[in-house]
Amino acid sequence: MDNYAHFMNKDAVKDADRAHVFHSWSAQELIDPLAVAGAEGSYFWDYDGNRFLDFSSALVYTNIGYQHPKVVAAIQEQAARMCTVAPGFAVDVRSEAARLIAERTPSDLDKVFFTNGGAEAVENAVRMARLHTGRPKVLAAYRSYHGATATAINLTGDARRFGNDSATAGVVHFWGPFLYRSPFHATTEAEECERALRHLEDTVVFEGPQSVAAIVLETVGGAPGVLVPPAGYLAGVREICDRHGIVFVLDEVMVGFGRTGRWFAADHWEVTPDLLTFAKGVNSGYVPLGGVAISGAIAETFARRPYPGGLTYSGHPLACAAAVATITTMAEEGIVEQSARTGAELLGPGLRALAARHPSVGEVRGLGTFWALELVRDPGTREPLVPYAAAGAANAPMAAFADACKKGGLWPLTAGNRIHIAPPCTIAPEDVARGLEILDGALSVADAHMA
The missing domain is CATH 3.40.640.10 (Type I PLP-dependent aspartate aminotransferase-like (Major domain))
Incomplete structure (x- = not known):
C-alpha cells in the first residue's frame, strides 16, 4: 500500500483521474467521477466515509459481491x-x-x-x-x-x-x-x-x-x-x-x-x-x-x-x-438459488408495492436479482419520464431521481427512463429492504416530474 500513499485522499485521486484517465461514454470535462476508497459485499464507500448500497452490481457483474474472500x-x-x-x-x-x-x-x-x-x-x-x-x-x-x-x-x-x-x-x-x-x-x-x-x-x-x-x-x-x-x-x-x-x-x-x-x-x-x-x-x-x-x-x-x-x-x-x-x-x-428467492420473495413483491404507491412507475419487470422500473410522465399514455436518448436538460427528471437515490445511500443504475435494479446475487434481505426504502423516497422525486 506504500506505493499508493500519495493517493490516500480523494483530492489526489481525483486530480490524477482528471489529468490522465479518459472515461468511456463521457464528455471528459463534464463529468465528476466519485472517488471510491473501498468495497465489500453489497456496498462501496468514498473517502468521506459515505457508504452506498450498490443496486447496480458495478455494471451488472459483481454477482458474488465485492471482495468475496x-x-x-x-x-x-x-x-x-x-x-x-x-x-x-x-x-x-x-x-x-x-x-x-x-x-x-x-x-x-x-x-x-x-x-x-x-x-x-x-x-x-x-x-x-x-x-x-x-x-x-x-x-x-x-x-x-x-x-x-x-x-x-x-x-x-x-x-x-x-x-x-x-x-x-x-x-x-x-x-x-x-x-x-x-x-x-x-x-x-x-x-x-x-x-x-x-x-x-x-x-x-x-x-x-x-x-x-x-x-x-x-x-x-x-x-x-x-x-x-x-x-x-x-x-x-x-x-x-x-x-x-x-x-x-x-x-x-x-x-x-x-x-x-x-x-x-x-x-x-x-x-x-x-x-x-x-x-x-x-x-x-x-x-x-x-x-x-x-x-x-x-x-x-x-x-x-x-x-x-x-x-x-x-x-x-x-x-x-x-x-x-x-x-x-x-x-x-447456493447463490444461484438465493438470487431466485430474492427475486420471487423480496424484490418482485417489494417493487410491485412501490409501483402501487408511485404513479411514475409504469411497469415492473424482472427475474432473480435483475429488475427494472419503467418511469413515465403519464401512466395512461405511457409517455416516458424522459424522451428516448435524452441528454442535458431533457434528462433532468431522471438525473434528479438518481441524485435522490445517491443522497439516500443507494447507487442506482439508470438508463433512459428506467432504473435497473441489479444488486449482487448475494444481497442480504435486510439490504433489499433498505434499498426498497430508499427507492420509495426517490420515486417521490420522479412523481413530482410527472405531467
Whole structure:
C-alpha cells in the first residue's frame, strides 16, 4: 500500500483521474467521477466515509459481491503460482474453468473460447457463425446492447450505436417483443409473441434466408430495460433458425451465472442456442474474462480448419482462477438459488408495492436479482419520464431521481427512463429492504416530474 500513499485522499485521486484517465461514454470535462476508497459485499464507500448500497452490481457483474474472500484468495494463490502463460498451452486452471462452464451451459455447448470480455465474445460468436454458414448477414434487435467493439456496437440496437454506426455490412435490425411498448399493437403476451415471431420471419424472408448467418439475441434484454421474453418466443426463434439453417446466438453476458435465478437465463425457457456468449458474472468481474460456449456442430467446423481468431490474454490464468472460485463458491453457497428467492420473495413483491404507491412507475419487470422500473410522465399514455436518448436538460427528471437515490445511500443504475435494479446475487434481505426504502423516497422525486 506504500506505493499508493500519495493517493490516500480523494483530492489526489481525483486530480490524477482528471489529468490522465479518459472515461468511456463521457464528455471528459463534464463529468465528476466519485472517488471510491473501498468495497465489500453489497456496498462501496468514498473517502468521506459515505457508504452506498450498490443496486447496480458495478455494471451488472459483481454477482458474488465485492471482495468475496474465496475469490480473492484464489487470485492470490494463482498469482503466487503462475501469473500468466500464453493461450496456446494447456493450463490446469483454464481447463478447469472451461469444464465448470461447460457443465452448466445448455445441452452440448461443451467447447469454450475465452475472451477478455463480453464485446469480444460477441465479435467472435459472429465470426464463427459467418464462417460456419458461409453467409454474411446478422440480425439483431433494436432494443439491445451487445458491446462497444466494431461488430458488437453495430449489432447493438440502442442509442449508443449512433455515434459509432459505420453501417457495417450485413447487420439488420428487427423489433423484438416488448408488450408494454408493443410495436405490433398487441394486447396480450401471446399476441406479442406471435406477432414478433411473424415480424422476425418476414425480416428473414425479405433479407434472403440464404444470406443470414445468425440471429443474435440477449436472452433477457439487459441495457434496454430488463426485457423478459414472452413464453414461446425463444423457442420460436430457435425454430426459425433451424428451418433456415441460421445460427442462433444468445448473448448472456449480463444475465449469465445466477443473475436471473438460473445459471443461464436460457434455462428458464429450456432453449439451447448454437453459440452462447458470457462474461461479467463468470467471475464477478474480479479479473476481465468472457467467452463463447460452442455447440458440437460449430466446433466440428473448426476441427480441421483453423479458426482465424485469437487473443493474447485468452483464458488468462488469473481470470480463470477467479472464475473457478466464483463458480465453485456459487454452487457451494447456493447463490444461484438465493438470487431466485430474492427475486420471487423480496424484490418482485417489494417493487410491485412501490409501483402501487408511485404513479411514475409504469411497469415492473424482472427475474432473480435483475429488475427494472419503467418511469413515465403519464401512466395512461405511457409517455416516458424522459424522451428516448435524452441528454442535458431533457434528462433532468431522471438525473434528479438518481441524485435522490445517491443522497439516500443507494447507487442506482439508470438508463433512459428506467432504473435497473441489479444488486449482487448475494444481497442480504435486510439490504433489499433498505434499498426498497430508499427507492420509495426517490420515486417521490420522479412523481413530482410527472405531467
